[in-house]
Amino acid sequence: xxxxNPIVQMRSVSKxxxxxxxxxxxxxxxQRGEIIGLLGANGSGKSTLLRHIIGLYLADEGxxxxxxxxxxxLTPKELGRIGYVHQEGELLEWMKVEQLIRYVSxxxxxxxxxxxxxxxxxxxxxxxxxxxxLSPGQRQKVAILLAIGFEPELLILDEPASALDPIARGQFLxxxxxxxxxxxxxxxxxxxxxxxxxxVVDHTLIMRKGAILRxxxxxSLREEFIRFTLSSLNxxxxxxxxFANTVSCEKSGGRxxxxxxxxxxxxxxxxxxxxxxxxxFRPLSLEEIYKIVVSRE
Amino acid sequence: xxxxxxxxxHLYQRRGVWFWYxxxxxxxxxxxxxxSDRYLGYLIFxxxxxxxxxxxxxxxxxxPFSFCLPNHRRIPRTFIFWIGGxxxxxxxCVFLRYPGLSYPYxxxxxxxxxxxxxxxxxxxxxxxxxxxxxPAAGIIPLLAAGIVIFxxxxxxxxxxxxxxxxxxxxxxxxCVCCWKLLGRDFLARKYCGKLxxxxxxxxxxxxxxxxxxxxxxxxxxxxxVKFFEKAQRFFLGKMERYDFMSRGRYIWGxxxxxxxxxxxxxxxxxxxxxxxxxxxxxLFFGFxxxxxxxxxxxxxxxxxxxxxxFSLDLMSYQTMVxxxxxxxxxxxxxxxxxxxxxxxxxxxxxxxxxxxxxxxILPEFSFRGGPMLRYYGMDIxxxxxxxxxxxxxxxxxxxxxxxxxxxxxxxxMVFMQAWIxxxxxxxxxxxxxxxxxxxxxxxxxxxIDFLVVLHYVCMRRSLVSQGx
Numbered sequence: 077x078x079x080x081n082p083i084v085q086m087r088s089v090s091k092x093x094x095x096x097x098x099x100x101x102x103x104x105x106x107q108r109g110e111i112i113g114l115l116g117a118n119g120s121g122k123s124t125l126l127r128h129i130i131g132l133y134l135a136d137e138g139x140x141x142x143x144x145x146x147x148x149x150l151t152p153k154e155l156g157r158i159g160y161v162h163q164e165g166e167l168l169e170w171m172k173v174e175q176l177i178r179y180v181s182x183x184x185x186x187x188x189x190x191x192x193x194x195x196x197x198x199x200x201x202x203x204x205x206x207x208x209x210l211s212p213g214q215r216q217k218v219a220i221l222l223a224i225g226f227e228p229e230l231l232i233l234d235e236p237a238s239a240l241d242p243i244a245r246g247q248f249l250x251x252x253x254x255x256x257x258x259x260x261x262x263x264x265x266x267x268x269x270x271x272x273x274x275x276v277v278d279h280t281l282i283m284r285k286g287a288i289l290r291x292x293x294x295x296s297l298r299e300e301f302i303r304f305t306l307s308s309l310n311x312x313x314x315x316x317x318x319f320a321n322t323v324s325c326e327k328s329g330g331r332x333x334x335x336x337x338x339x340x341x342x343x344x345x346x347x348x349x350x351x352x353x354x355x356x357f358r359p360l361s362l363e364e365i366y367k368i369v370v371s372r373e
Numbered sequence: 374x375x376x377x378x379x380x381x382x383h384l385y386q387r388r389g390v391w392f393w394y395x396x397x398x399x400x401x402x403x404x405x406x407x408x409s410d411r412y413l414g415y416l417i418f419x420x421x422x423x424x425x426x427x428x429x430x431x432x433x434x435x436x437p438f439s440f441c442l443p444n445h446r447r448i449p450r451t452f453i454f455w456i457g458g459x460x461x462x463x464x465x466c467v468f469l470r471y472p473g474l475s476y477p478y479x480x481x482x483x484x485x486x487x488x489x490x491x492x493x494x495x496x497x498x499x500x501x502x503x504x505x506x507x508p509a510a511g512i513i514p515l516l517a518a519g520i521v522i523f524x525x526x527x528x529x530x531x532x533x534x535x536x537x538x539x540x541x542x543x544x545x546x547x548c549v550c551c552w553k554l555l556g557r558d559f560l561a562r563k564y565c566g567k568l569x570x571x572x573x574x575x576x577x578x579x580x581x582x583x584x585x586x587x588x589x590x591x592x593x594x595x596x597x598v599k600f601f602e603k604a605q606r607f608f609l610g611k612m613e614r615y616d617f618m619s620r621g622r623y624i625w626g627x628x629x630x631x632x633x634x635x636x637x638x639x640x641x642x643x644x645x646x647x648x649x650x651x652x653x654x655x656l657f658f659g660f661x662x663x664x665x666x667x668x669x670x671x672x673x674x675x676x677x678x679x680x681x682x683f684s685l686d687l688m689s690y691q692t693m694v695x696x697x698x699x700x701x702x703x704x705x706x707x708x709x710x711x712x713x714x715x716x717x718x719x720x721x722x723x724x725x726x727x728x729x730x731x732x733x734i735l736p737e738f739s740f741r742g743g744p745m746l747r748y749y750g751m752d753i754x755x756x757x758x759x760x761x762x763x764x765x766x767x768x769x770x771x772x773x774x775x776x777x778x779x780x781x782x783x784x785x786m787v788f789m790q791a792w793i794x795x796x797x798x799x800x801x802x803x804x805x806x807x808x809x810x811x812x813x814x815x816x817x818x819x820x821i822d823f824l825v826v827l828h829y830v831c832m833r834r835s836l837v838s839q840g841x
Binding site: 127130131132133134148149150151152153154155156158159160162165166167168169170171175178179180182183184185206208209222223 | 582583585586587589590601602605609612613617618619620622623626629630633634637689690691692693694695696697698699700701832833834835836837
């Protein structure tokens with residue numbers, strides 16, 4: 077993976093809506109084959125960033141290239157390689173679900189009818205329902221089908237699973253895992269359900285107030301923050317613990333739960349031995365890491 | 374703060390209410406009617422006030438939280454009676470102008486006048502608060518005809534002046550009935566959480582869309598399903614004549630999307646209603662004849678399609694990503710606009726033809742000894758007005774996609790002014806004033822302006838606004 081030119085390049089992209097700085101000098105490269113988790117609070121600029129990639133928004137400053145084409149000038153050739161799901165996006169409300177699928181599929185030579193049938197069966201989609209009267213969850217399922225049906229090279233998912241029930245969310249993640257078997261696919265997924273995101277992403281982008289706080293692989297983010305339990309083998313722990321870059325520390329008698337940044341397990345183990353303590357590492361979830369990153373900035 | 378006080382705050386806190394105040398303000402000439410021997414013009418004001426008060430309270434009851442608020446279920450009744458009482462007994466004071474009435478008899482007259490106003494007010498309340506799903510305003514034209522032709526208002530006014538106690542007793546009984554009717558518990562249950570388009574929901578695009586879908590589903594028939602299947606086959610057939618990713622495929626798809634969006638909601642009654650409205654306008658404006666400037670009022674029908682364009686979304690479904698770039702959107706919207714202009718133009722031509730035909734066959738007549746009424750058809754020479762207005766409204770629709778509802782409302786408000794402007798402009802025919810070349814030049818300028826706006830919107834502006 078990560079071969080050739082990035083499929084999305086953003087250089088100094090800024091966007092303002094009135095008083096709100098929605099994007100602030102964004103520089104970003106998205107490599108082919110990456111599964112990117114786009115994280116951030118409401119209003120942090122995630123959707124705005126995604127919309128720049130497909131040319132729905134135009135940058136006030138800077139430049140966004142998608143498939144080496146200026147996003148403002150994307151042609152059917154490039155747009156035909158992009159699938160997009162928006163949390164509350166429009167669908168053709170007046171159509172029946174089956175009509176909508178037939179209509180959208182008419183645009184794509186690569187429409188995969190087998191995938192469509194499997195998806196409809198797996199996700200229990202009723203073809204005869206009117207789109208405008210679907211529940212939010214059903215609506216999201218249809219939107220996902222329309223975005224993946226033609227097997228796009230770049231799949232942009234903006235809060236795709238927010239309305240799905242737990243079973244459908246599990247199926248959706250399985251579906252994504254299936255898609256990413258093919259290294260030619262790139263997925264950008266923006267979601268607040270971080271426990272889901274962490275199962276599939278290999279790269280994370282954390283945004284806050286229109287700026288990117290972190291742009292790194294998920295593995296390196298996990299290595300950056302380490303949480304461990306330190307248990308004293310004789311008596312209470314000393315008042316001052318010798319760990320640099322401590323993010324948090326909850327002490328209770330001879331035991332402490334500590335989170336540190338930019339340290340290695342080997343070094344921490346050595347320090348624990350010096351303190352005559354037992355150390356037990358516990359991996360941090362993406363949600364915990366996200367909270368730490370955001371709170372420290 | 375009491376519940377009633379909180380409800381009364383809606384009178385200045387809701388944006389939509391201010392629009393209704395403008396409507397009410399427009400009715401003030403009807404209240405005063407100086408130099409007239411008719412005093413019940415304020416009934417129109419009362420009716421609109423009733424519509425507003427009822428609509429406001431229905432909006433409150435629809436919200437599920439209001440169902441659970443203690444002592445809230447009967448507050449709408451109190452609210453409606455408070456507003457009605459205050460407004461109508463003030464309006465009843467117009468009888469102070471009535472000649473020859475002395476104190477204290479005049480107080481009885483004012484009270485009786487107030488109760489007559491309450492009748493119109495409660496009819497407004499009934500239309501907006503009790504009638505589902507839309508206001509039962511069908512009786513209004515009948516009343517209007519009765520007032521114009523048979524002077525019903527004068528008859529009622531005579532009873533108010535000669536028998537005020539009768540009016541007060543009848544009005545009092547009516548108030549008791551309304552008090553009972555509006556206090557029933559089932560109303561709160563009936564409205565709680567129901568998807569109802571309130572009178573102040575014109576700004577809530579999501580709710581409008583949801584409501585339209587629910588209504589469309591209710592109106593769906595087997596015949597309609599078959600029609601849409603046929604329509605889809607037709608348009609998909611047209612799309613498939615072009616290559617994948619080609620502009621032609623998107624253009625046909627876009628025409629299908631846009632027309633489907635609007636026609637998907639129509640049923641036979643909508644179609645009949647639409648044609649009935651056209652027939653009504655052809656007759657109404659035709660019989661209004663020429664004014665002082667010799668210009669036929671029916672010429673206003675050349676502008677009507679342009680007004681209709683305000684409800685049109687020329688660039689819809691932008692958050693659905695199709696293989697179509699901005700340039701494709703530009704051309705497809707251009708072609709869509711051309712198709713709409715041609716279709717509306719054909720309709721205008723048909724209406725013109727019908728009105729000209731009617732002019733030849735409808736005889737001159739007089740009603741109950743009134744002035745002679747003669748029908749005047751449209752002047753085909755004024756067809757240029759259509760070509761002049763269409764690009765202007767299309768441009769406005771494109772330039773202000775989010776505010777078009779407000780724009781439409783504002784335009785309805787200035788409609789009468791536009792009428793006057795039309796009359797002033799048409800004192801002398803525009804073609805006579807600046808010649809056919811000049812008119813062609815103005816039309817060309819308007820269309821070029823439309824092209825510039827369209828190009829800007831498609832190529833230089835964000836295709837969706839924030840929050841959509």
